Amino acid sequence: MANINLSQSSMERNKHELNSVFDKSLLISSGLLIISFGTWLGLIAYNSSLDKKVIAVDQNITTQSAEIESGAVNRIVDFQERMQNVDQKLKSTDIMPQEMFALVEKLMVTGVSLDSYEYDLKTKTVSMKAMANEFKDIARQVTNFKSQSTFKSVIVGSTSKGSDGKVISDMIISL
């Protein structure tokens, strides 16, 4: 049997190893390129599908918007605005003139009458000119007004006796 040399020379072995390393790096490089380009193309495709969805939703919005009649919306909003304004008015807690009349009638002292009366919502005051025979009657009247808790204050202005002998007093009630 002839002798066969199966062992490789060291040079050939090195060359083979080098080829193996190059093959691996080629594989990795190709993989990297495929992944990067693949990701890019995948994202483009995904973005395109998202754009299509956006367009579809836009069309849906347009279709539904067309269903809304601005006349109907105006009528609804207009009615609601009116109701809100009415509601605010109904909730008002100001003492109204007709309530003030009832209060003054109830609080008038015998012997005292009014010469003039002025209700002002802006300043929330009621100015009166009261007339009586005696100063004492005016004092009693002021005391009675002060006993009313809904009045914040009762201020007495000038009080004097006129030529007819009647005592006239100016009063301002704050509400």
Place this chain on the structure above:
Amino acid sequence: MNVKILFFPLSVTIAFAVFVFYVKPEVDTVMRTRDTLAQKETLATDISKKVENIHALEADLNANKDNEEVVMNYLPDTRDDDRIVDRINFLVLQSGLVLTSVKIDKVSDVQDIAVSDPQADILADSSAILAPVGTDTSMISQTPVEIVKPKTLSVTVDALGSYESIRDVVGKIAHVDRFQEFTSVSIERVSDTAKSSTTDSTEQPAPSTVLNTLFTIHFTYLPKVNTKGNFNRPILAQNRFDFNTVQKLKQSISSAIPPMEVGSTGTNDPFLR
């Protein structure tokens, strides 16, 4: 072999460049598109809900036309001066007063201002507004809702009569079927001079029971509200009206006034007395 050596670093560089210059911007675009899509989907859902609500609210209003009429009558969209004069005249005469003058002034107008309604802003945040296709909804959602301010007419009434009549008419006007507010009421005893001049000077004249009253009432009207395509209104988030206010209003209106009649019309000479 040389090409093989260069291939690995070259491919790494290309891959890096692709990631930086193509993949990254594309990822940003995807993120933006996803946000836009999410916003538009919310908007579409909201519009769909609003369309349903609008149909329901309109049906509710059609079913309660009498309530709508009461509110429109109470707070009309025009000055309606004729109705004001008619009502004042009717109530003053019914109370037994003598009407001497009615003066109507327009209180300075408050300009309609565009303000953001807090409730509307909440809806706006969820892009609850209709947006034309292709527009940036985030910008439109900040569109302020125009609030129409009520306008006021100041009516000054001068009349003569007894205290009872004055009290009666004030009470009746306060409950008339028109949005109003008394701003002032003054009552003064009518001077006795005219009376005493005709009587004996030695005789002390009895104090006059005739009073002169001057009262100012603010009548309010609200011009028609126009949404101008801005549907960012809190009411559209509901599917029915709360008519409690109308019920309260009906209870507060107690002064019944017959409808005004124009009577016979037409003349050849408008100056003929």
